Amino acid sequence: MNLTIPESVKVWSQFLHPTIMWVILALSIYALYLGIQVQRTRYADGDIKKELIKGRYNVKHYQIGSVLLGLMVVGAIGGMAVTYINNGKLFVGPHLLAGLGMTALIAMSASLSPFMQKGQNWARFTHIALNVVLLGLFGWQAVTGVEIVQRIVSKM
Structure with a gap:
């Protein structure tokens, strides 16, 4: 099966990931911002806490x-897919490797949610550090993405 993608789709798809x-x-x-407000709420007293x-x-x-977890995974996979479709290969470099690392970090951060909901401070501190x-x-x-764009x- 040979799936031919129109050239205009190939060109403009490169801007979806960025x-x-x-x-x-x-x-x-x-x-x-919301996380900071959660922390403020946790440590507030009286009427301030109620508010x-x-x-x-x-x-x-x-x-x-x-939403961030879902968009990050889809965005990372989409960026790699578009690069492969347009170039026939991935460019293994700092941008790709950092992006894959970031995808792993956000997954690890999100996976701490059940522990944080049970009041585990180690999970909360780890979540903050990862983020x-x-x-x-x-x-x-x-910055590196803007350089790639x-x-x-310039090649268009």
């Missing part, structure tokens, strides 16, 4: 985290 990744970066910053609880930050943080590393890598990936655009 777009998804920028959305994920923005959502990650929002998830960080923070109304924000349902824990539920929002969990939901955004779930700080993930956000740092994400910032670096954004610029190379693609």
Whole structure:
């Protein structure tokens, strides 16, 4: 079976991965904000705690985290698929390897949720540490990704 993909689809599909990744970066910053609010709620007292609880930050943080996990996995696989379709190979380099590492980090971070829900502080601290590393890598990936997009655009 020989599946021929129209050239216009091949060209414009290259911009889907970067777009998804920028959305994920923005959502990650929002998830960080929600996580900070969850921590504030956990350590607050009295009326401040009651007010923070109304924000349902824990539920929002969990939901955004779930969306991030799904988008990250789909985005990583999609980026590799589009690269392979357009070039017949993957370019094994820092951007690909860091992206795969980030996908593993977000999966490990999400897998700690059941332990955090049971009040395990080690899981909470590990979750925070993994996500700080993930956000740092994400910032670096954004820079290297823009460089890759610029190379693609220059060849158009």
